Amino acid sequence: MEFEGLLQPLGISYRVSLYTDDVVTFIRPTVEEIRAAMEVLSIFGEASGLRTNFAKCSTLPIQCNEADLQILQDEQPCQVASFPCTYLGLLLSIFRLKKEDLQPLIDKIGRRLPLWMSHLMTSIGRATMVNAVLSSIPIYLLMAINAPKWVIKGIDKIRRGFLWAGKALVSGGACRVAWARVCSPTEYGGLGFPDLERMGLAEGSTQLRHW
Known part of the structure; x- marks a missing residue:
């Protein structure tokens, strides 16, 4: 559409x-471009039968002034929302994510624990669940954003508590081995749990190379 001058x-x-x-x-907030985009979606719906459900769509302005916002409200059927938004299960924002945006991730991991009946698990079973599940849930987020240290510490607190006591929180006295040692490779005496901070850095650098 750019080659035809429509965008x-x-x-x-x-x-x-x-x-x-x-x-x-991504389109500019002009009447011409909004109408061109709506026409493309209409043609696609007619051709494929996959029509856009605008009730489930949102428009998120980026660097728009009051006049731009008025055009968006007048020319397109989506609700005008604000960042952060969720796309493919990830929080996206043009601003730094706040604590209230990221805290639900930690809470989500903590909510998994009551379902597992940890009192019936051996220590090996708990270690397996930490490594296979609790350590896997945040990987998707860490691939996309540079998570603050408090997020990593919050997740590690849950992983550590479930490993040693089968619950989300545990006092330091119940921890038999330092967490850094637990995250060491097995050949160095650790359990091989992922170091989430380093893993996030590695995943992020992989994504940058990909793009």
Whole structure:
């Protein structure tokens, strides 16, 4: 559409992020571009039978003034929302994520514990659950954002508590081995648990190389 003059360049390398039925598009807040985008979606719906459900869509302004916001409200059927938003299960924002945005991730991990009946598990069983489940849940987030240290510490507190006592929180006296040692490779006397901070750095650098 840029080649036909229907959309003006944005100065970014891509306009669309598409995964199955989840789509993000970037357009300028002008009447012409909004109408062109709506027409494209209409033509796609007619051709494929996959029509856009605008009731489940949102418009998130980036660097828009009052006039731009008025155009968005007048010309497109989506609700005008604000950041952060959720896309493919990830929090996205043009601002630094706040504590209230990230705390639900830690709470989500903690809510998994009561389902496992830890009092029936051996220490080896708890170690397996920590390594296979509790350590896996945050990987998706760590691939996308640079999580603050307090998030890592909050998740580690839950992992540590479940490993030693089968619950989300545990006093330092119940911890038999320092957490850094627990996260060491097995050949060095540890349990091989992922070091979430280092893993996040590694995943982030992988994503940068990919892009």
